[in-house]
Amino acid sequence: MSKFLYRHRFYISRRIVQILILTAYFGANAYGWKIVAGNLSSSVLFGFIPLSDPFATLQMFFAGAVIATDILVGALVVFLVYSVIGGRFFCSWVCPVNIVTETAAALRRKLDFEEKEHALTFSRNIRYWVIAITLGLSLIFSLAAFEMISPIGIAHRGVIFGFGFGWLFLVAIFLFDLFSQQYGWCGHICPLGGFNALIGKYSLIKVVHDKEKCLDSLACFKVCPEVEVLNMVGKYSAPVTAAGCIKCGRCLEVCDNDAFHISVVSLAEQLKER
Ligand code: SF4
Ligand code: SF4
Structure with a gap:
């Protein structure tokens, strides 16, 4: 590709x-x-x-x-x-x-x-x-x-x-x-x-942020239409649990080090993150 x-x-x-x-x-x-x-x-x-x-x-x-x-x-x-x-x-x-x-x-x-x-x-x-x-x-x-x-x-x-x-x-x-x-x-x-x-x-389908891969470029902040949902970026690894995420995938596209992926996140894991 x-x-x-x-x-x-x-x-x-x-x-x-x-x-x-x-x-x-x-x-x-x-x-x-x-x-x-x-x-x-x-x-x-x-x-x-x-x-x-x-x-x-x-x-x-x-x-x-x-x-x-x-x-x-x-x-x-x-x-x-x-x-x-x-x-x-x-x-x-x-x-x-x-x-x-x-x-x-x-x-x-x-x-x-x-x-x-x-x-x-x-x-x-x-x-x-x-x-x-x-x-x-x-x-x-x-x-x-x-x-x-x-x-x-x-x-x-x-x-x-x-x-x-x-x-x-x-x-x-x-x-x-x-x-x-x-x-x-x-x-x-x-x-x-x-x-x-x-x-x-x-x-159950969530975008997940991996802090270990984050380059702190903040490229995702520039394109995310609901930027407040990215409150964990650069701080800790976590799924995007805020309701606003529209699953557009823009954060996955612009990240140079693949610090985001889409995954199934159980309800129990989500409640732990809130
Ligand atoms: S999928 Fe879209 S709305 Fe959700 S965190 Fe990424 S850029 Fe923001
Ligand atoms: S449904 Fe979603 S994409 Fe359509 S106008 Fe409303 S907020 Fe925008």
Whole structure:
């Protein structure tokens, strides 16, 4: 494998997976393919496995909707998958908005905005407040509040049915991330990312840091979209147990001495680390 491919192995794999998933949805709509049909809130895999977004399902519950059995089963299936591999796996391997926000972050690094005046700092916990507000609004207005404005849904529908004015929302997120704070939307505000992080908090698949191999270059800090999860880097060997890790693999790619790997980490080991 060439050095370039090795340095971008996760990035390239993730983009391929994201594009294949979008293509499968597009093919279901345009040509009746039976790989995965529906949308990112509610789909059917291979024509018979229901998949429902647990956060969208919870919003429907708060809105007072009668939730069909296949939606409930689909939410349970997704919940179990996220519990094992990590809920934010969705962010880096599936969500189309991730392509927009990672592009903004890369441009931001290239333009050196972190070092200059375009650096705000606002709390990553805002997203958990947005979850509470979303559920409150769903209850009050009897509708799935975030689904009405979700950029994830807009991006997904845009690829499948055409964008209309939805692309303006994505441009707004791109500019917000570029000029406010690195990963301002995904790392601080998006309630779906926050909700999936909570589901996958004790997932078994973890990135693991090896202190013995760490060169203290801090290259991982420059690229990690959830940099606080790397609090052990250079200090001690440990799995990344913080819920925010999106399993993007960027830390593995940029480390010159392979001080990170991905491994199964039991619940007992995780609790020891916390
Ligand atoms: S944080 Fe939200 S918008 Fe960003 S990648 Fe995750 S689900 Fe998509
Ligand atoms: S710790 Fe590594 S895999 Fe997790 S979000 Fe940061 S760069 Fe991505």
